[in-house]
Every structure is written in structure tokens, then in C-alpha cells.
Amino acid sequence: MTKLTKIVAAALVAALPVVPVTAQEATAPTEAAEPNVSLQSDVKAYKETTDADGNVSSELVEPTVFTPGTRLSFGLSYENKGNSPATDVTATNPLHEAVQLAPDADPALIVSVDGGTTFGILADLQVADETGATRPATHDDVTHVRWTIAAIAPGESGRVAFPVIIR
Template sequence: MRTACLLPLALLAPGHAFAADAVALDNSVFVERVTTDASGKQRVLLEEPRAVTSGDRLVFVLAYRNAGNQPADRLVITNPLPAAVRFTGAGDHAPLVSVDGGHAWGPLAELTIRQPDGSRRPAQPSDVTHVRWAFQRPVPAGASGKLLFRGVVR
């Protein structure tokens, strides 16, 4: 059952993504809605969020463009995950994630969380605090692309 309270959209705004100085970034967030037409065919729509409730699926899009005159070498784009959102994945461009506020990074399956008793447990998607993409090849001058990650409103 969905929670009736609406979250302020400011809680869902993606944090400022950080990248090299010559790389321009634009962050957007969309609500993913599934509709069914008269013939029963389902369609997935991405809508501008007006109001969101617990359980809404979100898509965060990070558009980048190398606005410099030189290739952007060793480009890293880091985006904090809004606290009101549980990470659910990132599509084809598998990012590194952090579960400790951006101090340590790795694939989610390799990260652990320290428990109060000192033991460790495997990290879960709900533990993700930041998402990071580290480009393995230079991004040519003028080149652009999009990265995305998904989440669910807590």
C-alpha cells in the first residue's frame, strides 16, 4: 500500500554530480509510470515529477558533454543518491557505488556494512549513498553521452 504523504521534490533532486572542469553536466529526474492502452499493451512513460509518494520508481539521468578543446582523460562522474531514494540499479553502464558516504567504492556485490557488534554483512541496494562512473577511455572534445540510475522513493 502506498503512503499518502507526498515528499517535497527537493528531497529527490539528484545531488550535484561532480566531474572534470571541462565536462558540462546536466542532472534530471523522472518518475517512471506504466500505463496500459485500450488493447492491453503496456507502455513505460518517463514524466516530470510533480509529486511523488513512497514506492514511486525514479530514473535519474546525467547528461555529460566534454566542452573543452582536449579529450577528458580519466573522467569520473560522481553523484550522491538522495536520502529519500533507495538505489535499484544503473542499466548497462555499471557504476561503482559507495555505501559509506563516498569514502570507499566498489561493485555493490563486493561491499560490506559494519554492524553495531563489529560483524559485517553484505551491502544491499538500500545502503547505497553515492554512484560513480569512471571512464576507461578519454572522452573526446565535443563528445557527449548519458548515464542513468534508478531508485524507488522510500
């Protein structure tokens, strides 16, 4: 369980969480033991405020503006509503062609640049140009974002997110 908590926490820090995670010990199964994972997608905007001392702070708010160039946070909240752990969890989020992964996304984020066939961190991926030559993939090339979680304990929830910019 220690290992699980560490992984979840790492994913959260990397993914700009707003919902604190609550890792609970699995409760003893009463009836048939089965996990039940639910997913909730959301989109948030970054709201910046500057205080009297000139310090800028940011928070995630309900988005109101969707113009080209706008930065948004695409989030995915998960929760295991069942009564046993869900293991080998892989959540995949295809990117709509109207958005691109923001350049300041976590470098450790697992992504695909080939339509979801292969996944890896962006720095390890290549794309082929028109001439067949390959070049290092950029944020603009990302087609899918993926998170892997070894296990989600019963009652455990969290949120992962990635920043995008409307093209």
C-alpha cells in the same frame, strides 16, 4: 577511439539512456587545446502505458508525484564543450538520505556504501552492523553512485542514470 566508443556505449546501455550518444572524432585544435566538461543533473519519472493488446511500455517523463515509494530516475547528462578530450573522467553522485537505490539498478553500477570512501559493485561490498559483524551490502545501504569514463571526446555527450525509490 574504438575503445572509447565501446566504453561509452556500455555505460549507456547499463544506465538506461534516453539521449543517444554522438561520438565524434576530435576536431583539430585551433587555439589552446582544452576540454570543457559540463554536467546537467535531472530527475525523471517512469510513465507506464498499456496498449490495447495489454503490452506495457515505459518512458521517462517529467515527474509530478513525489510520494514515498515513488520510483524516479536520477540522470546526469555530460558534454565536452571543449576542443580536446577529457580523460580519466569520474562522476560521483551522492544519494540524498530520503532516497534509496532501486533494487533493479544495474548490478554493474559502481557504488559506495561507506559515504564515498570506497567504491565497487554492490555484490562485492560489505557493511558492518551494530555488533561489528559484516554482512553483504544491499541497495538500501548505497550512499554514492559513480561512473567512470576513460575519455570524453570534444563535442561528445551522453546521459547516465540510476533508478531510486523515495523512502
